[in-house]
Amino acid sequence: MDSLLRSAAAGIGFATVAFVSFAQQTAPTPTPAAQPPAAAVAPAAPPAAPAPAPSWQQGRSAEQQSSPLHPFAPILTGRPASELQVDKLKVPPGFKVEVWVDGVPEARSLTLGDNGTVFVGNRNLKDVYAIVDRGGKREVKKILKGLNSPNGVVFNKGTLFVAERGRITRYDGIESSLDNPPAAKVVIDNLDPTAQPGHFWKYLAMGPDGKLYFNIGAPGNIVLPTYTQATIMRVDPATGVLERVAEGVRNSVGFDWHPKTKQLWFTNHARDWVSDDLPQDTLHRVSAKAMNFGYPFCHQGDFPDPEFGKSRSCKEFDAPAAKLGPHIAPLGMRFYTGTMFPAEYRDNIFIAMHGSWNKSTKIGYNVMRVALDGKGNVAKMEPFLEGFLTDAKADPPMWGRPVDVLVMRDGALLVSDDYNGIIYRVSYKK
């Protein structure tokens, strides 16, 4: 059966639904004969559904149609930290984790202003928040309203850039006018011309080349993308010129540049509904122009897609730098450039793992530390902040979900949690 009474609203978290699919939809069941009204017998199989399944269901096999697995929706009002077991959070010896601020609904992407303001985006709401730290007392201000999924935020040289679904805008001089923000100036528009559901909320970062980097994800779980989809793109804010940086990227919602090599690294979400353990989500390094990381033909560098990979080879594509775990949902990542943490943390990568849903035993829901060796290869990966996952078999399995990480000027690490609308601070003291 094609359509399912799955979570009525599941996906607030996955608000993006339909899909533009050249791929198989779940096979519609044959249309039965007309049913008698109020029949005293169960009707036969229903007719094929004209409305498509939500994108997170797309690509399911017939046997998976009644799977209880579903995405978890964030609590859109947020929850006060006082109601939560934040003392259950764990960090390595010498480190300390505390609530930095609560009351930031669906806190997702983080960026830091020149004067210390932290700007916060979200995906299912329409606002951008600013958090002003006044001597340890933090004030949460809603500074922008009425935006379309303002997930991406990046601050650079006095300007806040915001990536909505369809456009990127700039707010110049905003840090000195938080209570009366300037009007949006458009950097680039029409990034979402079809307004179709899909992975079209954006992560946004400023490259060392002064260009704005962002993702345009795939329009469904496993479908053939168009030329601009399943990519990382960049736009020059001075000229508006748009370029494709990497392709074959199903959806990346986190990237950063290596502090020494200046190469772009990014996280990527692999497809769902193959199995609990395949394929794995990945970490990638962009070391050349026009790299293609395989979607929808090859996942994790060595796993041909059961459908799209039949007549292709993984050898055609660029391999990931590391496999991170099946369905673990890596989101924001940052190289650690601070000096507060011990020296061995320098230039490590922190990755926020939003946590799996498309897997019967859940994993993730933590911040991982990834150390690279001298050649820039992944040498070690270990949990850094954990304790959000309470019961890997429960629904929901967690009480919080990390989304983005941000290195502060004092070297502390902020971690956003969209499930609760909380930002945590991890610090270190010898």
Place this chain on the structure above:
Amino acid sequence: MGAAAKAVALLCLSATAFAAEVGAIEQKAALCAACHGPQGNSAIPANPSLAGQPKQFITTQLVMFREGNRKDPQMSAIAAGLTNADINEFGAYFAAQQPIPPPPSAMDAANVAASQKLAEQYNCVVCHGAALKGTQHIPRLAGQQRVYLAEQLRGFKASTRFDMDGNMTSAAQPLTASDIELLAEYLAALR
């Protein structure tokens, strides 16, 4: 918005402001009773019961009304003035109320069996739970007003009912008019 709806909205708004001063959630929630019944047990066929709904379902819907994603002449106006703290309070309050068991079903045994089969066949139970009592952001269907349920299902089928990610719109497509009537009557009588 009709004059009556406007009046209700205004009444609820001014009363909400009053209750906020008084501060007690019972008093705030009493204003919802005009439409949703005492303790959220609706006696009006077109209006949903809120008693025993999952907290996250109540809060999510109120946010969506406030933000203009879901629209209703009365609820949009009422939700427009609510803070997140208000919404959390309403969610907790209604989730904690006992649903009044509906009167025994007037359906004959064959139709009950047929409806039960429909709820499984259309995978209602996969998300709303085996007892159809909802979880997290997914609503309780058991004991809900029949007329309200049928209206929502028709709205989903017609793609006119607000739907956060298209799940229910998609799920409702294969439902026939008689499926909807059967399901609504069956769900309304569930305890």
